[in-house]
Amino acid sequence: MSTHTLLPTSPAVTAAPRSSRRWLALSVLALAQFLVVLDASIVNIALPVLGDQLHMDTAALAWVITAYVLAFGGLLLLGGRLADRYGHRRVFLVGVAGFVGASALAGLSVSSGMLLTARSLQGASAALLAPAALALLTHLFPDAGERTKALGVWGGVAGIGSAAGVLLGGVLTAALGWQSVFFVNVPIGVLVLVAIPFLVTRDAVRAQGKLDVAGAATITGALVAAVGALSAVQQVGFVHPLTIGLGIAAVVLGVAFVLVERRTSDALVPLSVFRNRNLSVGNLVMVLVGAAMVALFFALSVFMQAVLGYDALTTGLTQLPLAGALVVIAGLAPTVIGRIGAKATLVGSLVTLAAGLVWLAAAPADAVFLTQILGPTILIGVGMGGAFVTTTQLSVDDVDGGEAGLAGGLVNTSQQVGGALGLAVLSTIAAVRTDALVHAGVATAPAMAGGFSWLFLGAAAVTLVAAGVATTARRGH
CATH class of the missing domain: 4.10.860 (DNA Excision Repair, Uvrb; Chain A)
Incomplete structure (x- = not known):
């Protein structure tokens, strides 16, 4: 493993932000990242109720998701560079404040236009928040060993956010109404806004040259x-x-x-940054892992409800073992990386993830959760936990402190673009297979199960390609 730190090496950047309570600061930063990841999925369960009350048809409801993803994915690189230029803590706090305000606006929405505007503002604020938060993490933990442990926490929290969206969305919508999936962000965001100035010192502003x-x-x-x-x-x-x-x-x-x-x-993005092999490899792997992960969570949720007949709350509960395995492995990943290196850990994690996806693809239309779903989802959680932590580490390793925000923006962009690509391509494959089976006279539920089987196999193939890419990472990792 590299012994390089992420402290600034350029004279244009002076002191990095530090904190005597770094692990507490990390928990607050991770809480903000949790909100960003959670908000990409928690809205899904609330869409039918939301659509009825705001008189939005299916096409309009799709834009509730798309408006957030477009603004988030499109502005991430700019957000990362603004953080490098004007200070990571400052841009992070601006992003959190914007996210809180936009979430409140979304919860108060009385029309589709108001809601879509709020969702776009949420995405734009997240694009400032996410890369700045990851840059602050790299500065707070310049030691390679501690940084790996911090990234383990980061990966675990991000994984929980992805898996918890379905569960929390169902619980909040049923108990408090669709507005609650947005209002839940407000108190958490305010806590982050209040805590960070006391936990992280102000970092240097690098406002030289032209934007x-x-x-x-x-x-x-x-x-x-x-x-x-x-x-x-x-x-x-x-x-x-x-x-x-x-x-x-x-x-x-x-x-x-x-x-x-x-x-x-x-x-804005010096092309020379891609000469860092591990950064390039890490981002390419993140595109592929993001593609498999987003398609998986979408398909698993629909499979459990439309094929197996589970309700929204039960569907969310069935994803808790996956989330639990992900969190446990994300916490153990730093120890494994310290013993065998990041590259070996990443390849092993990706192969494990692919194996879980292949196993899940065998689930029939009348699958029993305990015997045919639980095992593969736990294996998927194990693979995903290790893959997320090590991919993030490769993507920010050996990066100059003055470009930490850029590195954070790149890895988040890779995940978002990969997720959109994977969902578009793999869901289309599933739809084509389902239609073919229906036209062949297969009943709806088995036909849908057959389509999702192809999606899971496609995600496994993408994951194995990512494992091949990971083998090209620089030695010593």
Whole structure:
């Protein structure tokens, strides 16, 4: 494992933020990250009730999710760079304040337009919050061993957020109404806002040179167009003019971004950062893991309800073993990394995750949870816990302190874009397989089970590709 620290090495950046209560500070930062991850999934269960009360049809409801994802995924790189430029703690607090305000606005919404505006503001605030939080973590734990342990906590909390969304969404919606899935963010966010100034010292501001406006505009446009195209696939299909138009826009703006970054001295994303092999490998693996993970949680939730007939609350409870395994392994991952290295840990975790997905693909339409679902989901949690921690570590390892926010933005962007890509492609595969079985005379539930089986196998294949990519990480990890 590398012994490099993440303390700033450039004279443009002075003291990094420190805290005598670093582990308490980490818990508060992780709580903010939990909100960001949770908010991507907790709304799903509330959508039917929300749609009835705000008179939103299916297409409009899809935008409740898309509005958040577009703003979050599209602005992450800009958010990371703004944190590097204007101070990680400052941008983090601005992001949390914006997230709290937008969550309150969403809960108070009386129209679809008001809600979609609030969701977009939530996503934009999360794009400031998430990379700044990860940058603060790397500064607070410059020692490689402690940083690995901190990333274990970070990975576990993020995993809980992904798995807990379905459970909390069902409980809150049933008990307090759909507004509660947004209002729950407010007290937690206020706690973070109050605690962080006492736990983390103010870091240096690096406001020199010009902000790369052209780079920010092109990469933000490219990411919004790319995520929008992938989201459109699910709503209107691959060959719809909207999907094609957004895809072309993403490519054109992406090329323009590369050309801009090659010619500017104050690049938003210096292309030289990708010479760091572990950063490049980590981000590519995160794209693939994100693709498998988002498609899995979506499919598992629908499979349990539409095929096995579970209600929303029971569905959430069945995902607790997966979340528990993920948290336990995320906590143990630092010890394993210290013994065998990050690369070996990551490859082993990805192979384990793929094995769990293949096992889950064998579940029939009348599967019994204890004998046919519990085992594979625990194995998936084990693989996911190790993979998330080690992938994040590779993505931020050996990065100069002045670019910690950029590294945080990159890894979060990779996860978001990968998730959108995986959901679009793998859910389409599942739909095609289901339709083929229905047309062949197979009953609806078995046909849907067959479609999800293909989705799980596709996610396993993506995970094995990620394992192959992980083997190219630099030696010593």
